[in-house]
Amino acid sequence: MMTNVGNLVTQGQFSFLPPLTDKQISAQLKYALKNGWAIGIEYTDDPHPRNTYWEMFGNPMFDLKDPAGILMEINSCRKTFPNHYIRVTAFNSTRGVESPTMSYIVNRPKTEPGFSVVRQEGAGRSISYTIHSYATDKPEGERY
Amino acid sequence: MKKHTKELTPSDSSPVDLDAEFRASNIKEVLDKLDRELIGLKPVKTRIRETAALLLVDRVRKKLGLTAGAPSLHMCFTGNPGTGKTTVALRMAEILHRLGYVREGHLVSVTRDDLVGQYIGHTAPKTKEVLKKAMGGVLFIDEAYYLYKPENERDYGAESIEILLQTMENNRDDLVVILAGYKDRMEKFFHSNPGMRSRIAHHIDFPDYDADELLAIARLMLAAQNYRFSPEGEKAFGDYIRLRMKLEHFANARSVRNALDRARLRQANRLFEGAKKSLAKIDLMTLEAEDILASRVFLEGKLDGESNSGTETKK
Numbered sequence: 001m002m003t004n005v006g007n008l009v010t011q012g013q014f015s016f017l018p019p020l021t022d023k024q025i026s027a028q029l030k031y032a033l034k035n036g037w038a039i040g041i042e043y044t045d046d047p048h049p050r051n052t053y054w055e056m057f058g059n060p061m062f063d064l065k066d067p068a069g070i071l072m073e074i075n076s077c078r079k080t081f082p083n084h085y086i087r088v089t090a091f092n093s094t095r096g097v098e099s100p101t102m103s104y105i106v107n108r109p110k111t112e113p114g115f116s117v118v119r120q121e122g123a124g125r126s127i128s129y130t131i132h133s134y135a136t137d138k139p140e141g142e143r144y
Numbered sequence: 145m146k147k148h149t150k151e152l153t154p155s156d157s158s159p160v161d162l163d164a165e166f167r168a169s170n171i172k173e174v175l176d177k178l179d180r181e182l183i184g185l186k187p188v189k190t191r192i193r194e195t196a197a198l199l200l201v202d203r204v205r206k207k208l209g210l211t212a213g214a215p216s217l218h219m220c221f222t223g224n225p226g227t228g229k230t231t232v233a234l235r236m237a238e239i240l241h242r243l244g245y246v247r248e249g250h251l252v253s254v255t256r257d258d259l260v261g262q263y264i265g266h267t268a269p270k271t272k273e274v275l276k277k278a279m280g281g282v283l284f285i286d287e288a289y290y291l292y293k294p295e296n297e298r299d300y301g302a303e304s305i306e307i308l309l310q311t312m313e314n315n316r317d318d319l320v321v322i323l324a325g326y327k328d329r330m331e332k333f334f335h336s337n338p339g340m341r342s343r344i345a346h347h348i349d350f351p352d353y354d355a356d357e358l359l360a361i362a363r364l365m366l367a368a369q370n371y372r373f374s375p376e377g378e379k380a381f382g383d384y385i386r387l388r389m390k391l392e393h394f395a396n397a398r399s400v401r402n403a404l405d406r407a408r409l410r411q412a413n414r415l416f417e418g419a420k421k422s423l424a425k426i427d428l429m430t431l432e433a434e435d436i437l438a439s440r441v442f443l444e445g446k447l448d449g450e451s452n453s454g455t456e457t458k459k
Contacts (some may be wrong), residue, residue, distance in 0.1 A: 058269070065248040066280025068318040073276070 009047045012103035029067035032090035038062045043084045045143045083109045083144035109144035174239050184357040191348050199243040216345045217320045222327040223350025226398030229324040237282040248280035256290040259304045267300040271307045279318045288323035289333035353396050358385045362400050376433035387441050410435040
């Protein structure tokens with residue numbers, strides 16, 4: 001499953017790059033704010049790629065001018081969930097709905113155990129494949 | 145890390161072009177505009193000049209590698225109603241932006257309602273949201289003394305003040321907080337929140353205007369709306385201000401603005417009912433003495449504006 005070097009979960013933008021520094025995150029946030037996008041912070045400890053709905057950390061932030069406030073919020077989320085995935089999503093509302101336009105991970109667990117392949121034998125010797133995260137063997141909140 | 149004690153090198157005495165820096169910052173333009181558009185307010189202008197000078201020198205110092213902590217620029221504006229606190233706060237945001245002290249230079253103007261919640265757990269997110277909006281700019285808290293209500297111990301204002309203080313301290317580079325309010329009430333506010341007082345470096349008092357300054361303000365206000373006084377009208381308005389200043393609920397420039405609004409009303413009525421059918425552009429622009437002398441301040445020595453004086457006090 002993993003094709004990248006560090007065996008990290010890749011999801012959203014920049015996930016093949018080394019982790020973004022706060023300065024780089026600020027620059028990305030600034031770009032989003034310049035375009036008038038609202039920004040939300042979300043976290044999860046279920047790394048499955050089909051896990052689309054992460055928990056929101058506070059409300060999405062509208063009408064901000066400067067990334068400092070968002071960075072403050074990101075840092076407080078990191079403090080609360082140091083071993084969770086945290087992502088920042090920018091929402092564009094020009095089409096009348098808040099559609100995610102940018103999304104990138106800003107925090108990861110210290111170790112990411114990765115995924116295994118699960119084979120399920122079906123009728124007529126057919127096999128269906130799926131992936132399973134080792135982390136999700138433990139209950140939510142105790143995974144990392 | 146650089147060494148704190150530096151030895152003097154020949155380059156340390158080389159001249160620094162403060163003047164070029166001054167020109168490059170366009171700050172002169174802003175300060176001149178301030179002088180032009182704000183009448184009076186000597187102590188305020190002096191303080192703004194000082195602040196501008198400090199920030200400018202700081203910038204030059206930074207270029208030469210002489211680092212110092214960013215100065216704390218939280219301010220408190222005290223003064224009577226209508227002395228221009230809000231107007232100056234707006235300018236302050238622009239000036240600080242020009243000097244590169246704040247990144248965006250926008251002003252977020254809030255009152256107690258925007259900061260304090262209605263139930264437990266409501267205040268903190270509310271205050272934080274406002275603070276986040278103000279980051280990179282200036283947060284202006286009007287009538288700041290309302291934040292703290294000592295008579296009600298279950299009031300959530302204290303929680304809001306706590307968060308404010310924390311952010312003022314930790315995010316000093318990200319935002320400037322300006323508190324404003326009437327002098328006596330702000331005194332009381334600081335008395336019960338000593339932490340707030342000590343975190344605000346600049347306490348600026350806005351003096352009341354005298355009659356001539358108010359007349360100059362009236363002229364500026366009219367010019368901004370494409371009106372003007374006739375010579376008699378101006379004299380009458382000077383008399384009006386002198387009389388009005390003695391009456392209660394006098395709110396400096398705000399009273400002047402209200403008086404002008406009423407004079408415009410009377411002017412419109414005069415033009416409408418007047419015999420003169422062909423009006424020139426100049427007629428539409430001019431406030432005559434009779435528009436002003438019709439005020440109840442002259443006729444009865446009472447306030448204008450029907451029965452109540454509520455129009456004069458701040459909403």
